[in-house]
Amino acid sequence: MSASVRWRDAALGGIGTLAVLALWEAAARWGGASPLVFPPPSTAVVGALERVPGDVLVGHVTISLQRIVLGFVAGATLGVVLAVAGGWYRILGNLMRPIVELLRPIPPLAWIPMAIVWFGLGESSKVFVIFLAAFFPVFTNAWKGVTGIDPVLLRAGQTMDLTGPALLFKVALPAAMPDIATGLRIGWGLSFGVLVAAELIAADSGMGYMIMNARQLADVGTIILGILMIGAANLVTDWAIGAVIRRRLGTWHPV
């Protein structure tokens, strides 16, 4: 996809978003609902920004991103390493596959009680849940990438005197990169969703906490602002990851 087409698509997306916001605004203003329950987005956001100081907002975003980055980096790293090792070395693969398959369908949120028991209410419990959310999609996609390589590429490598780890690093890993990248992107998105849920339950900071706290104060404006912030933070970071992937892989692989 060329840059100009991407900009055009982005512009269309912007128009669509503005249209929804405008509809919401109109419905809230002239629909007769109480502004305490269903405020127009402009009033909600402006009001919330007046009540919540800017440095507090920045603090919530920062701590949320910090948790997500820690958990994601740990989960994604382990996911790639284990999947590549297990996908490449049959014995390792047979060892890890059943336990991974057993744990994979469990939603990361179901681990929250366990995380609290193990790690208390501190940072570690949130990071652990995010770690789980990132690990499984990264593992699954990297596994698919390493085990799904066209055998002729490996054979070609072998005729060029590559064996063992050299074949893994020079042929298998680059060939699996598109799948690994897909896994990273899915893992990032899931980490985000799980982060907010974890903060809703057990935190005194972060965007999820901000929303939960606002609910107790019946501050609908801040809830709306929090939701929009989460969406925007995910959108921006996902776009950045996508841009990095396009730069690295876009030259040879359609992304």
Add this chain to the structure above:
Amino acid sequence: MSGLTGAPATGDAARPKIEVVGLAKRYADVDAAQPAVLERIDLTVAENEFVSLVGRSGCGKTTLLNIIAGLIAPSAGEVRVDGKAVTGPGGGKGMVFQQQALFPWLTALQNVEFGARTRALSPAARRREAEQLIDLVGLAGYAERYPAALSGGMQQRVAIARALALDPQILLMDEPFGALDEITRIDMQHELLRVWSSRRKTVVFVTHSISEALMLSDRVAVMRAHPGVIAAEFRIDLPRPRQRTHAEIVALHDRIWRHLN
């Protein structure tokens, strides 16, 4: 160039480069009641000789070539190169695969350079060698393209350049032009002969096209299926480039055709 005329090319032609002795192959996961994929294959290829294997699809040509390459193990018999048993791939046996086998994450030039990676060359010399090979296969100007941005014929040329970059003594080619249209195919045949004449190699060339085998080879081995055997061999003592309409070519075409049916 003298290499273009007559076969075999060197005075030392009798020296066997590749010997396939009593070779048989049965894939392990296949019903034992089925006939073997290959049975009692004996084939000797002299140094610098160009030998073609022709046969119908499924008669075991790729299997035989993969065994010669050392990529898969035979069930019985052995392959010897320079008198030594082949135990694995690598070690100066270049291969051009039937399917697209370039590394898609490398440019054409990088793919060819990759082929030269085991040679004792400085990075600069390796780059120069790769550029020369890209020129040799007529792809100057396409060196920086990724495989996805090359036509099938161009990809096959890069694959040939990559195999040549190993500077192999043996070049194994599995229907390298099978996916090409007739016109590109004939161009590529000429180019292959040109390359072969400038860089002498022992070539085993798999094709299902009788006329392609006749245009290129010193010798044609005809394979038959179920079980895969070499049914006959034909020597072609004609200078290259050859005319498709040459009486001897036409007669050989006929005889090979009858062996295939």
